[in-house]
Amino acid sequence: MTGQEFHYIEQAKLGNVLAGDGPFTKKCHRWIEESTGSVKALLTHSCTAALEMTALLLDIQPGDEVIMPSYTFVSTANAFVLRGAVPVFVDIREDTLNLDERLIEAAISPRTRAIVPVHYAGVACEMDTIMDIARRHGLKVVEDAAQGVMASYKGQALGSIGDLGAFSFHETKNVICGEGGALLVNNADLALRAEIIREKGTDRSRFFRGEVDKYTWQEVGSSFLPGELTAAFLWAQLQEAQSITDLRLASWQHYHELLAPLEQKGILRRPIVPDECQHNAHMYYVLLNPEIDRQHVLSTLKQNAVDAVFHYVPLHSSPAGLRYGRAHGPLTITNQQSERLIRLPMWVGLTEQQQNKIVDLLLNATTN
Incomplete structure (x- = not known):
């Protein structure tokens, strides 16, 4: 507001x-x-x-x-x-x-x-x-x-x-x-x-x-x-669209810096933004290493009052998608990435202290 x-x-x-x-x-x-x-x-x-x-x-x-x-x-x-x-x-x-x-x-x-x-x-x-x-x-x-x-x-x-x-x-x-x-x-x-x-x-x-x-x-x-x-x-x-965007970008960047060590350790992959794209920090997501149990990570975060969630179930694998649409090719990347993705909390007013806690919990959940 x-x-x-x-x-x-x-x-x-x-x-x-x-x-x-x-x-x-x-x-x-x-x-x-x-x-x-x-x-x-x-x-x-x-x-x-x-x-x-x-x-x-x-x-x-x-x-x-x-x-x-x-x-x-x-x-x-x-x-x-x-x-x-x-x-x-x-x-x-x-x-x-x-x-x-x-x-x-x-x-x-x-x-x-x-x-x-x-x-x-x-x-x-x-x-x-x-x-x-x-x-x-x-x-x-x-x-x-x-x-x-x-x-x-x-x-x-x-x-x-x-x-x-x-x-x-x-x-x-x-x-x-x-x-x-x-x-x-x-x-x-x-x-x-x-x-x-x-x-x-x-x-x-x-x-x-x-x-x-x-x-x-x-x-x-x-x-x-x-x-x-x-x-x-x-x-x-x-x-206030510009100020809203600026605040979200600041939170996005803080996540990005905090999560760099986890990416270097191979625990996850951070978002990639091509040079020609100016994004709006709509969300901050990570792609977990395929060997990590995503549901365990989500459950652990939820137990600690962190509402991290996954995102779309690919349409081609849904009942309506099978009925009304058709897949061109095996959609391998869609299947793989959708099963690895976690969205982290993101809103205007999210504090750096909250983000620090979220990343600490994420690290514990992915390494324990």
């Missing part, structure tokens, strides 16, 4: 605008557009909703294929499965745990419509290569930048590089409003349709701008707007 959230919520209440697209929503739109360079930003009630909008915008049809990593949250796949598409799961890189750009081209088929890179832990995928592949094959790129607010690739904000991007402001993210997200439209040809789809398939936004004398049903859409109270809360967070 930044301290201004409830003040802005009170202002929204006094202004008698509680539904979507009020003054605070507009402030958030402008901030995202100016900070990312996107053609248009539209708040949504979740990142899941933003991803579902991308599938509608790209007119994804039953049987179409969409390339994505298996090591991601279910929303990445669900958004396209809802339109009848088939997620094609491609392995991840060993260093960043991002979609391995070297494997994408071999996974393309005549039915492929889009590539969905997921910027894991706020560290960018190799977007130059991905965008080049997409251009050569006539595909669209949807960036799942749920974890990528305030992160960039070669100076360009995550979410603003592909044709479309999606942010999350869920309470587990860096900048939050409880539940919430945003669609970033970077292809100007899709901007007007994005407004229509978000407004239940109507041109209501054009009506309020005075561009049409009445609004009507134009195409398939749904209600993807958050309420104004949510936007008011988010506005307080966005105003």
